[in-house]
Amino acid sequence: MTVTATSADDTDGTQTQSPARPWRTKLARSVPAAAAALCGLLLYVSFPPRTLWWLALPAFAGLGWVLRGRSWKAALGLGYLFGLGFLLPLLVWTGVEVGSGPWIALVAVEAVFVALVGVGIAAVSRLPVWPVWAAALWIAGEAVRARVPFGGFPWGKIAFGQADGVFLPLAAVGGTPVLGFGVVLCGFGLCEAVRQVVEGRRTGALRTGAAAAAVLTVAVPLGGALAARALVSDKAEDGTATVAVIQGNVPRAGLEFNAQRRAVLDHHARETERLAAEVRAGKVAKPDFVLWPENSSDIDPFEYADAWAVIDGAAKAIDAPISVGSVVERGGKLYNEQILWDPVKGPVNTYDKRQVQPFGEYLPLRSLVGAINKNWTSMVAQDFSRGTKPGVFTMDGTKVGLATCYEAAFDWAVRDTVTHGAEMISVPSNNATFDRSEMTYQQLAMSRVRAVEHSRTVTVPVTSGVSAIILPDGTVSQRTGMFVADSLVQKVPLRTSETPATRLGILPEMVLCAVAAAGLGLAIGAGVRGRRARGV
Numbered sequence: 001m002t003v004t005a006t007s008a009d010d011t012d013g014t015q016t017q018s019p020a021r022p023w024r025t026k027l028a029r030s031v032p033a034a035a036a037a038l039c040g041l042l043l044y045v046s047f048p049p050r051t052l053w054w055l056a057l058p059a060f061a062g063l064g065w066v067l068r069g070r071s072w073k074a075a076l077g078l079g080y081l082f083g084l085g086f087l088l089p090l091l092v093w094t095g096v097e098v099g100s101g102p103w104i105a106l107v108a109v110e111a112v113f114v115a116l117v118g119v120g121i122a123a124v125s126r127l128p129v130w131p132v133w134a135a136a137l138w139i140a141g142e143a144v145r146a147r148v149p150f151g152g153f154p155w156g157k158i159a160f161g162q163a164d165g166v167f168l169p170l171a172a173v174g175g176t177p178v179l180g181f182g183v184v185l186c187g188f189g190l191c192e193a194v195r196q197v198v199e200g201r202r203t204g205a206l207r208t209g210a211a212a213a214a215v216l217t218v219a220v221p222l223g224g225a226l227a228a229r230a231l232v233s234d235k236a237e238d239g240t241a242t243v244a245v246i247q248g249n250v251p252r253a254g255l256e257f258n259a260q261r262r263a264v265l266d267h268h269a270r271e272t273e274r275l276a277a278e279v280r281a282g283k284v285a286k287p288d289f290v291l292w293p294e295n296s297s298d299i300d301p302f303e304y305a306d307a308w309a310v311i312d313g314a315a316k317a318i319d320a321p322i323s324v325g326s327v328v329e330r331g332g333k334l335y336n337e338q339i340l341w342d343p344v345k346g347p348v349n350t351y352d353k354r355q356v357q358p359f360g361e362y363l364p365l366r367s368l369v370g371a372i373n374k375n376w377t378s379m380v381a382q383d384f385s386r387g388t389k390p391g392v393f394t395m396d397g398t399k400v401g402l403a404t405c406y407e408a409a410f411d412w413a414v415r416d417t418v419t420h421g422a423e424m425i426s427v428p429s430n431n432a433t434f435d436r437s438e439m440t441y442q443q444l445a446m447s448r449v450r451a452v453e454h455s456r457t458v459t460v461p462v463t464s465g466v467s468a469i470i471l472p473d474g475t476v477s478q479r480t481g482m483f484v485a486d487s488l489v490q491k492v493p494l495r496t497s498e499t500p501a502t503r504l505g506i507l508p509e510m511v512l513c514a515v516a517a518a519g520l521g522l523a524i525g526a527g528v529r530g531r532r533a534r535g536v
Contacts, residue, residue, distance in 0.1 A: 047161040054165065060138075075119045076115050091155065101373070117137055128210075133523075139177050139509065139512045157176050165183075168452055171449050175415075175509070177509040177512055185221050189215075190218055231500070237493070243290075250463055268463075272290060290320050293463045295430040296428075315343040322341045325428045337352050354386050355407045356383075362383035390420045391403070401424070404429070407427075422456065448474045457469070466481070466482055
């Protein structure tokens with residue numbers, strides 16, 4: 001039956017059909033778009049410095065609801081909006097010093113990966129147990145994003161938002177891919193469980209098999225996380241070491257470039273000497289070794305005798321080896337280097353950062369970037385070169401693995417320090433450029449995940465904060481404030497056993513990528529068969 005409306009202006013007695021209300025149609029179409037962006041924002045809120053890790057579950061449940069059954073074009077747009085809602089606020093710190101242009105450009109590119117994953121999720125959403133295929137697709141998207149372009153950008157991996165969550169032990173099972181998969185699977189499983197209940201009420205008949213499968217996609221990740229707690233331990237396996245973490249702080253604005261670099265070095269030497277005085281007074285335990293942050297000496301001590309003297313004086317004062325973060329030029333090449341400085345022998349070993357940061361430590365597409373804005377090229381006047389060997393320093397008998405700052409985001413860069421014998425890990429960093437943004441807390445959460453992933457104590461010496469000591473169970477036992485000079489001294493457990501995640505390496509990620517590919521293959525095959533059937 002067609003319902004018509006009579007216009008008040010129709011005086012001749014005829015009836016005219018009122019036009020459809022376009023605003024209702026537009027509103028209905030805008031709801032999924034708004035929901036996608038809001039779910040992305042919800043996912044961002046689940047990340048540090050907040051401890052609302054559980055918000056990732058409704059965020060993915062909402063994403064599953066928005067994408068289920070959509071066409072590829074709609075899914076592309078909705079996935080992109082989800083990516084923007086998540087990444088725009090998460091990565092705002094990237095524009096602290098260089099302005100909003102690079103920040104917006106980075107997010108615009110990274111959100112494309114999320115959009116493509118959204119297309120895949122929409123495709124597999126018609127399959128049985130679709131949450132499994134969809135969660136695997138998300139992890140496959142993270143795997144690609146961690147490798148391209150320019151060596152990848154893993155920031156925003158779901159695992160890095162779970163340092164305070166119940167799923168964290170899954171990191172010891174299969175690293176960040178398995179941890180992230182468990183969280184995303186549980187979120188999509190919640191979506192499917194609710195959908196089955198709603199569908200059952202509407203039709204009056206609950207599909208028992210489908211409902212049970214939906215419940216399992218929620219229960220299995222939670223049960224797996226609880227079972228994996230047996231892999232998490234902070235017990236010493238090879239004795240203990242007393243470690244000192246130095247945060248020298250940085251001077252505020254007002255100094256020219258070279259004076260600023262010298263002031264940073266002096267600050268770290270001064271804080272080390274202050275600690276040495278406390279040790280002599282019996283107020284603090286004497287450390288076996290000392291860890292300085294990245295860029296604690298941007299003045300090359302191999303080139304400048306005054307920098308050598310300052311570092312050597314600090315090592316002699318504390319009477320312990322120091323890992324010093326420096327910028328070193330060798331053979332015409334620039335390196336972001338950690339130097340093992342012995343109080344008697346001086347520099348005895350070095351580690352060159354291997355995963356250098358694009359647009360921060362080297363400039364891809366330099367000519368193109370210069371054509372857009374000459375100021376951007378001047379900020380990276382000379383590209384840093386990459387190191388080639390894993391960093392493991394033997395410091396007073398303890399093997400300390402090194403993953404410098406940005407490297408903590410890359411699975412391989414942390415893992416191979418452990419496979420090369422590290423009994424603990426240090427992540428020397430320099431976050432001063434990013435002021436009081438959330439960046440330092442996001443990076444601290446990464447180190448907490450790495451501690452559980454490889455069952456190692458992790459220290460985080462940072463120039464301006466937050467520096468921390470993290471136990472192998474992911475607990476932060478000590479931390480500093482931001483933009484203060486401070487030191488942390490603690491006896492920490494040394495461990496030599498390898499978790500399943502350490503032993504398996506990239507294999508879990510490869511398996512999940514294969515599952516994602518299989519899901520896409522099944523979805524494409526089902527679509528082809530459906531079109532053929534409709535054609536017949």
